[in-house]
Amino acid sequence: MADLLSVTFSALADPTRRAILARLAQGEATVNELAEPFEISLPAVSRHLKVLEGAGLISRGREAQWRPCKLEPDRLKAVDDWLSVYRRFWEQSFDKMAAYLEELSEGESNGRPKKKRR
Amino acid sequence: MGVRKKSVADNELFIVRTFNAPASVVFALWSSAEHMKRWMGPKSFACPEMAIDLRVGGRYRGMIKSADHGENWFSGVYREIVPDKRLVFTFTWENEGPSAGLEMVVTITFEERDGKTVQTFHQAPFRTIERRDSHVGGWSQAFDKQAAYAENIAREHGA
Numbered sequence: 263m264a265d266l267l268s269v270t271f272s273a274l275a276d277p278t279r280r281a282i283l284a285r286l287a288q289g290e291a292t293v294n295e296l297a298e299p300f301e302i303s304l305p306a307v308s309r310h311l312k313v314l315e316g317a318g319l320i321s322r323g324r325e326a327q328w329r330p331c332k333l334e335p336d337r338l339k340a341v342d343d344w345l346s347v348y349r350r351f352w353e354q355s356f357d358k359m360a361a362y363l364e365e366l367s368e369g370e371s372n373g374r375p376k377k378k379r380r
Numbered sequence: 381m382g383v384r385k386k387s388v389a390d391n392e393l394f395i396v397r398t399f400n401a402p403a404s405v406v407f408a409l410w411s412s413a414e415h416m417k418r419w420m421g422p423k424s425f426a427c428p429e430m431a432i433d434l435r436v437g438g439r440y441r442g443m444i445k446s447a448d449h450g451e452n453w454f455s456g457v458y459r460e461i462v463p464d465k466r467l468v469f470t471f472t473w474e475n476e477g478p479s480a481g482l483e484m485v486v487t488i489t490f491e492e493r494d495g496k497t498v499q500t501f502h503q504a505p506f507r508t509i510e511r512r513d514s515h516v517g518g519w520s521q522a523f524d525k526q527a528a529y530a531e532n533i534a535r536e537h538g539a
Contacts, residue, residue, distance in 0.1 A: 268482055271505040274391045341391055348393050352501060354422035356397050359409060362418045363401045 266318070267344065270337055273317035278302070279310050286320060286333040296331065392504040399499060403464045403492035406499055410467055410488065413442075420444060425452075436461055440469065451475075456486075465490055470506065482506075 273279060282296055297307040311331060314320045318337040323330045399406050409415045413430040420427040421444035429443040441455035453474040460468035471484045483506040491498045 268505075271391055271482070275505070345391070345393055348503060349395065351422050352393070352395055352503070355420055356395065356499075356501075357423070358419040358421075359406075360397075360399055362409070362415075363399055363405065366405070367401065 267340065270317045270319065270341055273313050273319055274341070276310070276313075279314055282307075282310060282314065282331075283319060283333060283338075286331055290323075290330040290332045292328050292330050392502065395501040397499045397501070399497045400495075401497055402495060403490040403497045406490055406497040407464045407467070411461075411463075413440075416442065421446075424448065429453075434458065434461060456483075459485070464492075471503070 274283075278300060281299070285291060285296060285299070293304060293307055293311065296311070297304050300307065311320065311322070314331075315322060319334055320331050321334050323332070409419065411432065411434050413432045416432070417427045417430045420430065420442060425444040425446045427442060427444045430440070431442070432438075432440045434440075436458055438458050439455060440458070441453065443451050443453045445451045454471060455474060456470040456472055458467070458469045460466060467486075467488045469486055471486050472482065484503055485506055487502045489500045491500075
């Protein structure tokens with residue numbers, strides 16, 4: 263699982279590949295269609311597609327000629343889930359941080375020494 | 381809350397918070413183990429263990445625990461320390477789990493305004509950062525070349 267997540271993140275770490283995914287979010291496309299907006303060669307686009315496919319982010323059709331590319335939303339959802347776990351983790355930590363800061367400043371304004379832990 | 385707009389395949393986390401305290405105090409909450417134990421971890425977790433070696437290249441290691449999730453160890457290395465302004469460190473979960481062993485980089489900046497502090501928190505997988513930084517390197521090299529080229533042109537025309 264950790265490995266797959268690393269592979270996915272590594273695949274997402276490239277702006278061209280993210281643009282390809284954004285395009286595929288609108289629907290299936292062939293390699294030629296995907297290559298169009300970029301100033302890179304077809305083989306370069308194919309290499310990007312191979313990385314995305316290896317990470318499970320896209321799949322490709324069987325027809326030898328066209329092999330249309332399709333977004334596989336499950337992997338993106340895994341990334342999204344991962345992010346939302348972290349968002350919760352840090353936001354709840356920061357809630358506690360704010361409460362603790364409150365406690366510290368109350369201690370100060372009451373002229374008491376700052377609360378020591380246990 | 382300045383949460384950045386999400387795009388397809390976003391793999392980075394941004395959280396902006398304003399705290400009612402000066403930047404030096406908010407920074408201390410991140411840089412002192414005793415302070416960090418008081419707030420680190422989600423609602424149902426306590427943070428009983430925290431050790432910090434606050435210098436560039438120094439390590440920190442801590443543990444949060446809850447009744448449901450047991451003990452969870454995390455650790456990392458400090459990469460940048462600018463007191464009261466900026467803190468950059470790596471972050472890795474040591475336990476088994478979906479993101480065990482995946483190294484992330486956390487960048488926090490603190491900006492004091494009228495006695496309050498705006499804390500900007502950013503977390504991204506290490507590879508993303510590495511990649512982005514190498515792009516930055518590429519661009520600045522390109523700009524260096526551009527500057528040298530411009531100078532040459534200026535010299536030719538000046539002569």
